[in-house]
Amino acid sequence: MRHLGLKARMAIVGSILFAFYAVAAVVVMGVFGWPLPLVLVGSVAFVGVQYKVGKWMALRSVGAEDIPKDRYAEIHRRVESLSESMGIDKPRLMIARMGVPNAFAVGRKGAGTVVVSEELISRLDADEVEGVLAHELAHIRNRDVVMMVLGQGVASIVAIVAQWVVLLTGDNDIADFFLAIVVGQITQMLVMLFVFAISRYR
Structure with a gap:
């Protein structure tokens, strides 16, 4: 029997993750000038590679x-x-x-x-x-393993975008470099909170 509670939570978290991703995509198109097709292809490739490498590293570790x-x-x-x-x-x-x-x-x-x-x-x-x-x-x-990987991929994308925004809008000095790292970590943790909610429930 399928676990409806888990499915509902995965759907909600999936929607939230998509919202984070959509915001990151809009920022990339606005700040970096990338066309939408390039953003979509790049992000899918990024998550795909992360999925493959992550699985390989988990087994190898x-x-x-x-x-x-x-x-x-x-x-x-x-x-x-x-x-x-x-x-x-x-x-x-x-x-x-x-x-x-x-x-x-x-x-x-x-x-x-x-x-x-x-x-x-x-x-x-x-x-x-x-x-x-x-x-x-x-x-x-239940495909919740895939949800975890996708969540980690989206979190990484959002964090990278946040870091570049800080670097491009600042004075490009050492302070901005460290600020970008902090902002990226905080942003990634914020997104991952929703993924961890699924992890704890499952």
């Missing part, structure tokens, strides 16, 4: 490797069963040594990846591991 089917046949079987019951494709399964029991999901529906730590598998029984896996699969099914 923990040293994730594919879970061998011969050694963890039960985990593969349970994920196949869960995926079928949720109506999604079976995601790529990976394992990593993280030092603590942990699991996370990256990617989107149809191209997702679930990473579990060796510590989690060793400390939990089979049913508990299945519960964790179901939780991560739900993130992929």
